[in-house]
Amino acid sequence: MINKKYPKWILAGAVVLTLNACGDGNSGNPQERSERTKMMIANAKLARDPHSYAQPNEVRVKHLNWVASVDFSAKVITATATYDLEHITEKNEVIFDMKGLQIDGVKVDGVPAKFTVGAEKEFIGAPLIVEITPTAKQVSISYRTPQGAEALLWVDGESPFLFTQSQAILGRTWLPCQDSPGLRITYDAQVTVPKNLMALMSAENPIKKNDTGVYSFKMDQPIPSYLMALAVGDVEFRSLGDRTGVYAIPSLIDAAAYEFEDMQKMLVAAEKLYGPYVWGRYDVLVLPPAFPFGGMENPKLTFATPTIIAGDKSLVSLIAHELAHSWSGNLVTNSTWDDFWINEGFTVYFEERIMEEVFGREYSEMLAQLSRQELDATISEISAVNEKDTWLKLSLENRNPDDAMTDIAYNKGYFFLRLCEETIGREKWDIFLKKYFTEHAFQVMDTEKFLAYLKSNLAAEKIEEKVNINEWVYAPGIPANIPKVQSDKMEKIKSVAEEFVSLKIIVGAIKWNDWSYQEKVYFITSIKDVSAAQMKALDRAFNITSTKNNEVLFAWLELAIRKNYSTAYDELESFLVEVGRRKFVAPLYEALVETNQKDLAVKIYTKARPSYHSVTIETIDKMLD
Ligand code: BES
Numbered sequence: 001m002i003n004k005k006y007p008k009w010i011l012a013g014a015v016v017l018t019l020n021a022c023g024d025g026n027s028g029n030p031q032e033r034s035e036r037t038k039m040m041i042a043n044a045k046l047a048r049d050p051h052s053y054a055q056p057n058e059v060r061v062k063h064l065n066w067v068a069s070v071d072f073s074a075k076v077i078t079a080t081a082t083y084d085l086e087h088i089t090e091k092n093e094v095i096f097d098m099k100g101l102q103i104d105g106v107k108v109d110g111v112p113a114k115f116t117v118g119a120e121k122e123f124i125g126a127p128l129i130v131e132i133t134p135t136a137k138q139v140s141i142s143y144r145t146p147q148g149a150e151a152l153l154w155v156d157g158e159s160p161f162l163f164t165q166s167q168a169i170l171g172r173t174w175l176p177c178q179d180s181p182g183l184r185i186t187y188d189a190q191v192t193v194p195k196n197l198m199a200l201m202s203a204e205n206p207i208k209k210n211d212t213g214v215y216s217f218k219m220d221q222p223i224p225s226y227l228m229a230l231a232v233g234d235v236e237f238r239s240l241g242d243r244t245g246v247y248a249i250p251s252l253i254d255a256a257a258y259e260f261e262d263m264q265k266m267l268v269a270a271e272k273l274y275g276p277y278v279w280g281r282y283d284v285l286v287l288p289p290a291f292p293f294g295g296m297e298n299p300k301l302t303f304a305t306p307t308i309i310a311g312d313k314s315l316v317s318l319i320a321h322e323l324a325h326s327w328s329g330n331l332v333t334n335s336t337w338d339d340f341w342i343n344e345g346f347t348v349y350f351e352e353r354i355m356e357e358v359f360g361r362e363y364s365e366m367l368a369q370l371s372r373q374e375l376d377a378t379i380s381e382i383s384a385v386n387e388k389d390t391w392l393k394l395s396l397e398n399r400n401p402d403d404a405m406t407d408i409a410y411n412k413g414y415f416f417l418r419l420c421e422e423t424i425g426r427e428k429w430d431i432f433l434k435k436y437f438t439e440h441a442f443q444v445m446d447t448e449k450f451l452a453y454l455k456s457n458l459a460a461e462k463i464e465e466k467v468n469i470n471e472w473v474y475a476p477g478i479p480a481n482i483p484k485v486q487s488d489k490m491e492k493i494k495s496v497a498e499e500f501v502s503l504k505i506i507v508g509a510i511k512w513n514d515w516s517y518q519e520k521v522y523f524i525t526s527i528k529d530v531s532a533a534q535m536k537a538l539d540r541a542f543n544i545t546s547t548k549n550n551e552v553l554f555a556w557l558e559l560a561i562r563k564n565y566s567t568a569y570d571e572l573e574s575f576l577v578e579v580g581r582r583k584f585v586a587p588l589y590e591a592l593v594e595t596n597q598k599d600l601a602v603k604i605y606t607k608a609r610p611s612y613h614s615v616t617i618e619t620i621d622k623m624l625d
């Protein structure tokens with residue numbers, strides 16, 4: 001089977017599996033056989049996706065050629081997207097998802113064609129229906145993005161920047177596409193940007209600015225549309241290892257290169273665990289602080305918030321997380337957003353394993369403890385609103401996926417997989433997981449398919465008898481057999497926190513400066529009953545309000561709001577105006593609302609809103625309406 005002629009990603013598994021699974025015969029040479037099996041995977045019938053108008057079981061797109069021009073003064077991308085088609089049936093139309101795009105013209109095989117744009121529905125947008133013949137090869141769509149296209153954030157100022165955020169269903173706001181995670185395309189692109197800026201995509205990337213402002217991209221491995229990404233800015237590249245590097249604005253590049261120094265080690269650790277990294281390079285792009293997420297696993301080029309640059313490498317587990325998605329998510333992809341935990345639960349599990357490999361078990365157990373604490377908090381928060389949102393398997397029909405993609409998928413998913421590991425033993429579990437990633441590379445996975453695979457591969461281990469699988473996946477809350485996190489350090493913190501709250505110890509007895517960021521966050525989130533005076537004493541001793549660690553700062557600011565510790569309010573305001581990362585800003589506005597400080601929330605939000613991304617704006621608008 002192994003033949004050096006094939007691209008590495010094919011050898012990584014997709015072909016190996018289907019030879020067995022699809023019973024592909026032995027006729028033809030290896031190349032033909034491999035082409036045939038690739039087609040079989042690619043043409044497999046896809047599940048219905050309630051968040052896409054596309055009909056991939058009739059006609060699906062295979063390859064995209066994207067020619068685009070980015071105009072910063074008008075804040076518009078003007079582009080032509082040319083797709084190669086594959087006909088599964090003889091259907092005479094092909095349907096794309098789009099939202100808000102202005103369509104300037106459509107051609108089929110070079111000839112102007114008829115098209116209609118259906119009625120626009122809330123959050124899913126409209127279908128773009130193009131008339132074709134059953135032999136049509138290509139559809140070309142010329143279009144421009146509207147003002148306020150939701151995926152895009154145009155950052156003005158000294159260092160202008162543009163970035164996209166496509167997951168979950170925002171790809172369609174900057175590119176007409178068959179926007180369902182089960183569908184994959186390869187692409188190439190040519191993007192024209194202002195001459196002082198560089199363009200980057202989820203593809204093979206340039207490492208230097210050029211004089212023309214024209215950049216070419218190639219993505220040879222098929223990816224789902226939610227991983228389509230573009231960023232444009234005045235960035236520099238710094239190599240970190242033979243396959244890893246970082247891009248950031250000049251004023252941040254040194255700090256970023258220092259912070260992410262261990263990236264190559266993480267890559268090596270990840271490969272040791274679950275098989276080769278098949279995407280070629282792994283680079284990280286540091287985005288402006290308005291980026292609404294911590295990180296986004298755009299293939300070959302993770303997009304990351306600058307809020308993880310703490311100066312001491314303490315927040316790099318986020319990089320391990322996005323790197324892990326190169327297997328869980330980008331190689332084996334959730335079928336629809338109902339199976340989101342297939343992406344995120346596996347990724348948190350894998351992230352913890354990478355962190356354990358590189359920084360030791362004690363370190364990763366502290367992360368796991370924070371994960372458990374978050375899980376408890378999320379369960380109690382959303383159980384009351386919609387208990388079914390605490391299942392691993394979601395039901396998002398008629399809902400905006402963004403509303404229910406909570407950290408249940410992440411943390412409950414993590415603990416479920418950890419339970420499997422602990423039940424059958426790490427050695428067998430690792431063999432299983434490696435096989436799972438290899439055999440399903442470049443394929444879709446849904447919850448049911450995974451559970452069937454789990455049960456059949458681990459039948460000898462009696463996994464079904466030992467783990468109450470259904471209670472984890474199709475039931476609310478936290479099952480009683482959730483694994484116990486074992487961290488002496490975190491237990492110690494818990495008792496120090498209790499003693500401090502009950503005035504048994506004073507600030508002088510706290511060894512704050514010796515603590516890791518996990519311990520600091522755990523301490524702050526465990527002193528819910530402190531007084532403002534106690535916060536003041538802590539702040540005097542340890543300058544917490546001025547910390548450079550944004551996880552610590554965030555936890556501290558939330559506590560400050562709840563305890564009316566107003567000394568921290570100037571910092572609160574600058575943090576909220578500067579940072580648009582939703583995981584931080586949403587709970588802070590929420591805390592203000594819950595403590596009768598809505599006026600202050602509105603005042604700060606009025607100032608901050610113009611620089612936030614639509615994803616964050618959606619959430620905060622609802623909160624403060
Ligand atoms: N893929 C997610 C981000 C995402 C999820 C975007 C759903 C849109 C919809 C990414 O991998 C992620 O999980 N990021 C986390 C960081 C992680 C360490 C938990 C984040 O942004 O906070």
Ligand code: ZN
Binds near residue numbers: 321325343344347
């Ligand atoms: Zn993730």
